[in-house]
Amino acid sequence: ETGVTQTPRHLVMGMTNKKSLKCEQHLGHNAMYWYKQSAKKPLELMFVYNFKEQTENNSVPSRFSPECPNSSHLFLHLHTLQPEDSALYLCASSQGTSGSPDTQYFGPGTRLTVL
Amino acid sequence: GQNIDQPTEMTATEGAIVQINCTYQTSGFNGLFWYQQHAGEAPTFLSYNVLDGLEEKGRFSSFLSRSKGYSYLLLKELQMKDSASYLCAVMDSNYQLIWGAGTKLIIKP
Numbered sequence: 001e002t003g004v005t006q007t008p009r010h011l012v013m014g015m016t017n018k019k020s021l022k023c024e025q026h027l028g029h030n031a032m033y034w035y036k037q038s039a040k041k042p043l044e045l046m047f048v049y050n051f052k053e054q055t056e057n058n059s060v061p062s063r064f065s066p067e068c069p070n071s072s073h074l075f076l077h078l079h080t081l082q083p084e085d086s087a088l089y090l091c092a093s094s095q096g097t098s099g100s101p102d103t104q105y106f107g108p109g110t111r112l113t114v115l
Numbered sequence: 116g117q118n119i120d121q122p123t124e125m126t127a128t129e130g131a132i133v134q135i136n137c138t139y140q141t142s143g144f145n146g147l148f149w150y151q152q153h154a155g156e157a158p159t160f161l162s163y164n165v166l167d168g169l170e171e172k173g174r175f176s177s178f179l180s181r182s183k184g185y186s187y188l189l190l191k192e193l194q195m196k197d198s199a200s201y202l203c204a205v206m207d208s209n210y211q212l213i214w215g216a217g218t219k220l221i222i223k224p
Contacts, residue, residue, distance in 0.1 A: 040217075101206050
């Protein structure tokens with residue numbers, strides 16, 4: 001059983017569409033993450049929020065826009081995507097203890113296809 | 116640069132033992148994680164090693180040698196449900212996780 005949920009599980013969108021991915025964690029954590037997972041490639045960290053503040057933005061194109069209204073919810077707003085953005089988008093959360101190792105717990109991901 | 120290497124794919128037989136290796140070169144070291152990911156599902160945490168040696172957890176064990184930049188995950192008494200990808204990740208000096216590309220493990224009857 002996962003304490004991190006993501007919706008939708010699958011999404012197909014055109015390059016001119018605007019859509020949002022949602023993540024919710026029920027673990028009482030303070031840090032939340034967005035990752036991109038492409039086939040046979042390492043997980044790519046996109047954004048990190050700690051106590052609702054964005055602490056990491058790994059040179060992600062502006063067509064991806066994160067939002068963290070509170071410690072339990074995280075969104076990824078998508079607009080004008082490219083076909084190469086097709087991937088599995090994973091959300092994760094952790095305790096958020098700064099300066100110490102922190103185990104991340106993942107949601108099942110949203111499989112995104114951009115046509 | 117930072118780098119994590121692990122084999123792309125391995126095949127093993129049900130009931131047997133398999134060892135999945137991971138080598139790393141990172142800026143600092145604050146521990147190594149192993150995750151299991153079944154197709155279409157969330158990665159799930161398996162183990163965390165920060166000191167040298169072997170940590171055993173049921174059928175799964177994880178080993179770390181910091182001086183060699185090396186870890187392995189050992190799976191015993193393999194079951195069909197162990198077919199999955201196994202992800203190695205190292206936490207660097209900034210407490211950021213650096214991920215390997217994962218090892219797809221195929222279990223045959």
